[in-house]
Amino acid sequence: MLAVSSVIFSCSNDNDKEVFDAAQQALDDDTTLIEYLQTHYLNEADGGIWTIRNGETPLMDQVETQNITKDDIDYKLYVLKQNEGTTVLPTRADSVLTTYTGMLLDSTVFDSRLNLTWLPLTDVIDGWSYGFTNFKSGTKIINEDESFYYENSGKGILFIPSGLAYGNLGRTSIPPNAPLIFQITLNDVKIADHDNDGVASYLEVEGINGDVRTYDTDGDGIPNYLDVDDDGDGKLTRDEDTNGNGDWFDDDADGDGIPDFLDKDS
Numbered sequence: 001m002l003a004v005s006s007v008i009f010s011c012s013n014d015n016d017k018e019v020f021d022a023a024q025q026a027l028d029d030d031t032t033l034i035e036y037l038q039t040h041y042l043n044e045a046d047g048g049i050w051t052i053r054n055g056e057t058p059l060m061d062q063v064e065t066q067n068i069t070k071d072d073i074d075y076k077l078y079v080l081k082q083n084e085g086t087t088v089l090p091t092r093a094d095s096v097l098t099t100y101t102g103m104l105l106d107s108t109v110f111d112s113r114l115n116l117t118w119l120p121l122t123d124v125i126d127g128w129s130y131g132f133t134n135f136k137s138g139t140k141i142i143n144e145d146e147s148f149y150y151e152n153s154g155k156g157i158l159f160i161p162s163g164l165a166y167g168n169l170g171r172t173s174i175p176p177n178a179p180l181i182f183q184i185t186l187n188d189v190k191i192a193d194h195d196n197d198g199v200a201s202y203l204e205v206e207g208i209n210g211d212v213r214t215y216d217t218d219g220d221g222i223p224n225y226l227d228v229d230d231d232g233d234g235k236l237t238r239d240e241d242t243n244g245n246g247d248w249f250d251d252d253a254d255g256d257g258i259p260d261f262l263d264k265d266s
């Protein structure tokens with residue numbers, strides 16, 4: 001009888017399904033994050049985030065706001081800099097050597113990596129790829145036995161709306177529409193050249209703040225940073241540095257202002 005009942009009652013009515021409103025969720029997340037930042041503080045002694053009890057300085061007074069537009073929706077990423085770092089500022093196309101801990105607003109830790117780990121910013125959530133560009137790497141100190149460590153690394157906390165994280169799908173151990181907190185360090189930066197064509201990935205964009213993942217000169221579905229022949233002229237990009245000076249932007253055989261490696265007819 002139970003089985004029959006459950007079959008009957010599991011019939012769903014399609015009209016009950018709401019269409020997900022990403023713009024509204026972005027507003028809701030911002031309200032949630034601001035409330036969190038106003039009611040919590042960073043305890044320098046233990047590095048933890050705690051609820052304000054005795055007039056401690058709220059996180060809201062310490063964070064910087066980064067405005068990010070994605071799919072025509074405006075987001076606010078909140079960044080707390082504990083240490084700005086000293087050496088190399090990464091772009092969203094580079095790889096970072098990091099340690100991190102990720103948690104939900106209720107302090108549930110869903111992921112933590114305390115060993116140094118290389119991660120390509122092209123392959124991570126937007127909250128990360130934008131967030132890391134607020135920090136610089138540290139200084140690598142190499143011991144006599146060739147072991148090494150980093151000093152004065154970038155260190156901080158990212159407060160990320162769900163739309164710049166795992167959105168309304170969530171993932172294992174992250175519920176749908178969950179804003180996330182990441183405590184991060186930035187120790188080293190690798191200027192990436194994903195397709196090994198000689199042109200650094202961060203230069204394979206349109207405009208200064210372009211997104212490497214969407215810039216596709218020849219429109220073959222492979223973005224330039226992964227395409228070994230960016231203009232689709234049959235000549236590898238690597239072979240289009242005609243004067244061989246290591247700069248692909250100053251070779252322009254037909255003088256039309258478009259460098260050879262992006263110019264299909266030269």
Ligand SMILES: [Ca+2]
Nearest residue numbers: 193195197199
């Ligand atoms: Ca490249």
Ligand SMILES: [Ca+2]
Nearest residue numbers: 218220222227
């Ligand atoms: Ca392409």
Ligand SMILES: [Ca+2]
Nearest residue numbers: 229231233235
């Ligand atoms: Ca080419």
Ligand SMILES: [Ca+2]
Nearest residue numbers: 252256258263
């Ligand atoms: Ca040209």
